[in-house]
Amino acid sequence: MTTATQPPIADAKSPIVIFDTTLRDGEQCPGATMTFEDKLEVAALLDAMGVDIIEAGFPIASEGDFEAVSAIAKATKRATIAGLARAIEGDIARCGEAVRHAVSPRIHTFVSTSPIHLAHQMNKSQEQVLEIISRTVTQARNLVGDVEWSAMDATRTPLDYLCRCVEAAIKAGATTINLPDTVGYAVPAEYEAMFRNVRERVPNADKAVFSVHCHDDLGLAMANSLAGVAGGARQIECTINGLGERAGNAALEEVVMAIKTRPDALHYSSGIDATMLTRASKLVSAVTSFPVQYNKAIVGRNAFAHESGIHQDGMLKNASTYEIMTPESVGVAKTSLVMGKHSGRHAFKEKLKDMGYVLGDNALQDAFTRFKDLADKKKIVYDEDIEALVDDEIGHKNERITLASLAVIAGTTGPQSAEIALDVDGALKTFKAEGNGPVDAIFNAIVTLVPHNAVLDLYQVHAVTRGTDAQAEVSVRLVEGEKQVTARGADPDTLVASARAYIAALNKLMVKRAKLRPDTLAS
Template sequence: MPISHPSFGTLADDRIIIFDTTLRDGEQSPGFSMNLEEKLRMAEALAELGIDVMEAGFPIASPGDFESVRAIAQKFSKDGPVVTGLARTSAADILRAAEAIAPAARKRIHTFVSTSPLHMRVKLRMEPDAVLAMVTESVTLARNHTDDVEWSAEDGSRTEDDFMCRCVEAAIKAGATTINIPDTVGYALPEDMYRIFAMLRERVPGADGVVFSTHNHNDLGLAVANTLAAIRAGARQVECTINGIGERAGNASLEEVAMAVRTRADAIRQRTGIVTENILKTSKLLAAITSFDVQPNKAIVGRNAFAHESGIHQDGMLKDAGTYEIMTPESVGWAKTSLVLGKHSGRAAFRDKLKTLGYELGDNALNDAFRRFKDLADRKKTVFDEDVTALVDDEVVRGHDRIRLTGLSVSTGLGMIPTATIGLDVDGVHKTGTATGDGAVDATFAALRQVFPHEVELQLYAVQSVTGGTDAQARVTVRLAEDGKHVDGQGADTDTIVASARAYVHALNKLMAKRERTAPPDLALRAG
């Protein structure tokens, strides 16, 4: 039956609410933190994708988290997504979340508490009746600040049925409009999730008047399967992230859930409001911001998702694409054919290619990107889509620019001592330095440290080819660590040493931004 919801009005029987937590649970994964500018850019892309609810952050976690949630809350009108702030059951958490989301045209407080025997005994050190009282108190307080309140049972998949029913009933009576049952540790099987939701909808008084939500982690690779099982058992909200990022092995992947619902409409009678054609560009934006590419065989957005090498498959595709593709590449934003770019290509063709790849650049950014494209085209016979993506991500997408690489010269060879001279603009001041090292890359990094002194640990240095051939662009990933903080930087260039310097500078900029963030308070209690 239709449900009346404060944020969505009368919710149609077949409508699934997409709750995106990329900016909260996704950002909690090591190395995936974003600054304010990046969060705002990502929030805008998520809204264009058509998500319904945006969990913008954990406001009490740090001043930076509070500021980002508040900035996102100010960004969208009533036509935009519901902006949500996460809160534990303490009054301080809930009041901080309420303050952060206050400017939002449509807002929600999401509060949670652990309900499994293990979590209550070890983490909370509380008896079940005390936890039950916290459910009522926290939801009641949250309802004093917004009509839209979500309550979550952390570690819900390992919670005893009777206690779960008592908690859900208490949350509904206190005014919760959405009830979320997370598989916080990725323990459940699809049949477990189906049983839990079916049981709650049957046993709990008032269950027919609230939206049930599912939030699944991927520790056993079952997050999407468990999400679909929950939908079939009556869950009306799906909590997920772009590219499946999140704690440990990640969350249910938004793109996989959305396309499973769309592709298997014969078996799943629900629909989402996702603009699926925007999926790929949203995925690529997140990968650029976080410096984490998706694996090649990742469903929907991996570069091999619509690639066919087997002769049998190629033969079938030539006869009828439906033989080996259950959805079209265009339906998720892939271009079926590629416009080949080269040194004779003009600005119009380049702008069109950027638009096809999901980039909308202002005039200044377009000029910078076009200049770099022309430089690249002079060095490569053919510029592929991957090349364009790499150069735009490397220079335009990122907003970290306190340190900029302006020049690099390296001399090395058999019997020679590798020597590098580097030029940097640091906060607008041009500086140069020269150093030697154990190889060209080591010398480059030593020169960089001479120009901009710092003490960090280089934990990862990885090189991959963006495209094939001897003139391929190299994409380098560098991971730096400082006082427990980890950041990844990426750089691309046809010269591997230049790409290495770009990656190191990018990582340094991210580390500097991270230094400015105040250390968060105790976050021992985290949702989902």
């Protein structure tokens, strides 16, 4: 083999081709199968956000996969549509049929090259594999003008033999050469060196685009992808949310935002609309029923959330102290200050201000003390918890309704009824009502005694502890126009807990009706 002189790799802003394989490699993740309609929806979004190449599936795998790839090829307006095919004549023919209607069709064919694969999976010699490469790549090129060839398990393939395979594939007509880290084995320095060496040693290397495809078995998929680019690759194969076999693939959103955020170190560009990343993440998570881990980079729930008091204080002074990109840049509405036991007084005050509460110093300190007590008991303190901390104080001082007594008749014979006595503004009122079940009867009686137009938006019961004698905790949410209140009631009797929760919500609603905001607590 002769040695080639390679042209310079990149200018200051070398474009990177984004090859998304969510619909193919991502769907191979156990349990992540998508329906026909799901695939079309995901493909449409990938096309809209600027993905260059969409690997739509493995047409030979099933009739459903063939139909999905064909439909995506027909429907996609801009992106190249690729189908995957083994280095088998039947696979390649089927793939060519599936992608032929695309604006820009591609056949992506692959064959193993590593000694361990040749010996234990293919039972082929190196020379036999070289012949297979030449024959099948030629077949694919006769069907479409754009052929990608992959050396499966490239990172465990001897360099000399890998170069021979690459040279044969390009000679047969491959326009893209993918050298995947199929088993997530490589480390960045050796992956970069592999690309650099192959590009320098293969005579016709300048006639093809080189591609990376990295798995995350050692948590190095993203680092290896960028290392491969540093070695001369100009296509990155990735998936939304890093979905893929075993530990997954390099995540598209991480690739895009690394390039966008660090132009000083990564002199590349991509055509992806980054503001659509969160939307894409949520869609793929929904259609595959695979949740995104909370601390997932870029699109995780905590990616723009801060709980540490020091971090929150810095964020309130200048967001760039702890955020290297804006949430809006990836399609997230805003930064979230998660209130918990690590939050400081400054963040708590700002949170109250955002919620419409302005407290005097004494009231703020009282509320903050109660907040810390609650945070010691709960992992996350939600906005409604904080609202309750302050509104409850007013509610207790201005509590207009209290439960005096409750008697309920329930069972299979019916009708279910409830007789309730309430102290309303100091006057004892009693009423007996029927309902579609005991809880409905209780709420009907309360509405009669305290008329209102609020809608019951939530009724939820759970046991505080185990066993049949567990205390029941009931949550009730009432919505009246723009006003929304949530309250809880607890009692060993679930029906009593339900009445207490509903009454507590009514008391809060009356506070809001009277516009008694927490600033009235300031002294």
